[in-house]
Amino acid sequence: MVFSPSFSLPISAPILHVLPDSDPPYNLLRCHPSLNLLSKCKNTQNLRQVHSHIIKTGLHNTQFALSKLVEFCVVSPFGDLSYALLVFESIEEPNQFIWNTIIRGHSLSSSPIRAIAYYVRMILSGMEPNSYTFPFLLKSCVKVAATHEGKQLHAQILKLGVDSDPFIHTSLINMYAQNGELDNARLIFDKSALRDAVSFTALITGYASRGCMDDARRLFDEIPIRDVVSWNAMISGYTQCGRFEEALTIFQEMQEANFPPNDSTMLTLLSACAHSGSLELGNWVRSWLEDHGRGSNLQLVNALIDMYSKCGDLDTARDLFNGINQRDVISWNVMIGGYSHMSHYKEALALFQIMLRSNIEPNDVTFLGVLPACAHLGALDLGKWIHAYIDKNFHNLTNISLWTSLIDMYAKCGNIEAAKQVFDNMESRNVASWNAMISGLAVHGHAHMALEFFSRMANEGFKPDDITFVGVLSACNHAGLLDLGRQYFNSMIRDYKISPKLHHYGCLIDLLGRAGLFDEAKTLIENMEMKPDGAIWGSLLGACRVHGRVELGEYVAEHLFELEPENPGAYVLLSNIYAGACRWDDVAGIRTKLNDQGMKKVPGCTSIEVDSVVHEFLVGDKVHPLSKDIYKMLNEVDRLLDLAGFVPDTSEVLYDMDEEWKEGALSHHSEKLAIAFGLISTKPGTTIRIVKNLRVCRNCHSATKLISMIFNREIIARDRNRFHHFKDGSCSCNDYW
DNA sequence: TTAGGGTTAG
Numbered sequence: 114m115v116f117s118p119s120f121s122l123p124i125s126a127p128i129l130h131v132l133p134d135s136d137p138p139y140n141l142l143r144c145h146p147s148l149n150l151l152s153k154c155k156n157t158q159n160l161r162q163v164h165s166h167i168i169k170t171g172l173h174n175t176q177f178a179l180s181k182l183v184e185f186c187v188v189s190p191f192g193d194l195s196y197a198l199l200v201f202e203s204i205e206e207p208n209q210f211i212w213n214t215i216i217r218g219h220s221l222s223s224s225p226i227r228a229i230a231y232y233v234r235m236i237l238s239g240m241e242p243n244s245y246t247f248p249f250l251l252k253s254c255v256k257v258a259a260t261h262e263g264k265q266l267h268a269q270i271l272k273l274g275v276d277s278d279p280f281i282h283t284s285l286i287n288m289y290a291q292n293g294e295l296d297n298a299r300l301i302f303d304k305s306a307l308r309d310a311v312s313f314t315a316l317i318t319g320y321a322s323r324g325c326m327d328d329a330r331r332l333f334d335e336i337p338i339r340d341v342v343s344w345n346a347m348i349s350g351y352t353q354c355g356r357f358e359e360a361l362t363i364f365q366e367m368q369e370a371n372f373p374p375n376d377s378t379m380l381t382l383l384s385a386c387a388h389s390g391s392l393e394l395g396n397w398v399r400s401w402l403e404d405h406g407r408g409s410n411l412q413l414v415n416a417l418i419d420m421y422s423k424c425g426d427l428d429t430a431r432d433l434f435n436g437i438n439q440r441d442v443i444s445w446n447v448m449i450g451g452y453s454h455m456s457h458y459k460e461a462l463a464l465f466q467i468m469l470r471s472n473i474e475p476n477d478v479t480f481l482g483v484l485p486a487c488a489h490l491g492a493l494d495l496g497k498w499i500h501a502y503i504d505k506n507f508h509n510l511t512n513i514s515l516w517t518s519l520i521d522m523y524a525k526c527g528n529i530e531a532a533k534q535v536f537d538n539m540e541s542r543n544v545a546s547w548n549a550m551i552s553g554l555a556v557h558g559h560a561h562m563a564l565e566f567f568s569r570m571a572n573e574g575f576k577p578d579d580i581t582f583v584g585v586l587s588a589c590n591h592a593g594l595l596d597l598g599r600q601y602f603n604s605m606i607r608d609y610k611i612s613p614k615l616h617h618y619g620c621l622i623d624l625l626g627r628a629g630l631f632d633e634a635k636t637l638i639e640n641m642e643m644k645p646d647g648a649i650w651g652s653l654l655g656a657c658r659v660h661g662r663v664e665l666g667e668y669v670a671e672h673l674f675e676l677e678p679e680n681p682g683a684y685v686l687l688s689n690i691y692a693g694a695c696r697w698d699d700v701a702g703i704r705t706k707l708n709d710q711g712m713k714k715v716p717g718c719t720s721i722e723v724d725s726v727v728h729e730f731l732v733g734d735k736v737h738p739l740s741k742d743i744y745k746m747l748n749e750v751d752r753l754l755d756l757a758g759f760v761p762d763t764s765e766v767l768y769d770m771d772e773e774w775k776e777g778a779l780s781h782h783s784e785k786l787a788i789a790f791g792l793i794s795t796k797p798g799t800t801i802r803i804v805k806n807l808r809v810c811r812n813c814h815s816a817t818k819l820i821s822m823i824f825n826r827e828i829i830a831r832d833r834n835r836f837h838h839f840k841d842g843s844c845s846c847n848d849y850w
Numbered sequence: 851t852t853a854g855g856g857t858t859a860g
Contacts (some may be wrong), residue, residue, distance in 0.1 A: 210851080213854085248853095251855090284854080284857080286855085317856080346857045380859090381858065384858080412858075694859050
């Protein structure tokens, strides 16, 4: 047997000779050295050593010692349930405590429903449950939303007459409240004379989870003697409902009442700060924690990191993260999630890679932070790796958000088929899953399939929300389905009672503009309940360019200049309109204006993932290590394009006025650099996937179509608005984008 | 004769 240096067994422990089921005096057992050693176990090895010791000293003949062993296995983070079960199965007639402990163990495990199975076994073996048995069982019912089983347990509780036990009473309220049956929870609460702060709080939490904070507040006011958890539950309830000011008011009331807050109060407050962006209060909490000597508590530091990153102070968040000695998975998750939340996607992925190298096991929350970063950067390989990791390591995972996040990732990374596969394999879905699928199909231009999913969704009893309609309308938009778009827009208002938001108007106005129906678009804008935003004027301006409407373009541009004076995009679009009308003086005028005001257009940037590494290219970029080879390939591409009779489209010159124009012609746009890199670094025939931060320009669009044919490559490009699948010389958008 | 209820990364 191997002894770890920090752990040694007592040499002379008393040997007990006892008969089974006849435990010796408890005072002798309770303080027996072997049992005291249990609390010092730090791993399974230690546990086995103590178990051997228990056997050597004869203690294994007592149910008391075995119950302590089983309890340790079940409760301690260094124990494990399977070991507890081994011991349990070796006991001929386990006592009530041991049965309860095994049930408790299952309620704490990853499959709490098994607690019920052991309860059934307990009854069948002839052992009666007691008032300790039910809180464990009811907790399991909460975890797996087993309302039906919970009700059966309720019947048993009434039959046994233990319903007046305060613990069972609160557990029942909690079970009903958490499973959405608030009326039943209330019934139990009202019928009983038991009214301590704990049962009040259980009901308050139920109301809070349903957004009924006014009911919660009434109950809170009725609590005879409040305790710290009831205060915390109120702060947390308001926070969850997005009523941050009221959350802070409760905290103020708490202070005025001289009620001392605890760590949980601070955790809850930090969560309120994170959600509402209250950096000032967050800083106050931080100094409170330092003043009270809680500044290095891991859970609190994690909450501080979360607060700072959500408030946009990523540097302070990272400093705190770096300062932690022993980070847990939550530390990593909040930092990665913070980067992702603030659109620092590259940092999110970089930190995730460090996490893996540090041998920290990621969990579902980690992936909820990483997958959106993959989606934005188009990091399909990493996304696929995560999918495989989940399949391998997380069986029976019922986290709908995670699967939905995978759908979104696949769709945004250009693999809509994989997105659909994930969707089809989901055991249960929610509105968000349908929304992800519908908008995924929409950006890929599969309008009819998106609309088909919309009908399926309604048929399966899901109620579409405003986000669903953004997907539906953008599906119509990307396919130019004007009549259908109008119909869905009207149906949204009439049949689903959803009032249109800017996004919905944006889709419809874009559709109308592209179809040249400017009068209808203008009327719609004038009748909107809110002021149009830059996106709406912008799409109209784009439509003016397509239809060569110079005067209207000037009128629309004026609105855009007023709304977004710093945005050079509007000037660029207007100059393209002038260029289309050969009004070169006006083109030059805008150019001067842009230069005078020192405005620079957002540089075009395209990324491509090769062998799990994301490579980024800016216009005319020469910093890539393989730059020479890339430009060699670029020359070859240009030569072949020329041979194929390609004539560059220079109608959008100003669009590329600054760096790109200076770099010469249009041949060094970032997407072309990325494609050239893709051509030299992947095997012939491999699909090339690229992601561009701006809309793809006309010239590159025509060039890419030809490249797909010349090199026999499928090229999937995501631009700011949608996907383009280039194949055999044509594009899935049918030149409509 | 050892235990059990309500708040606390998305």
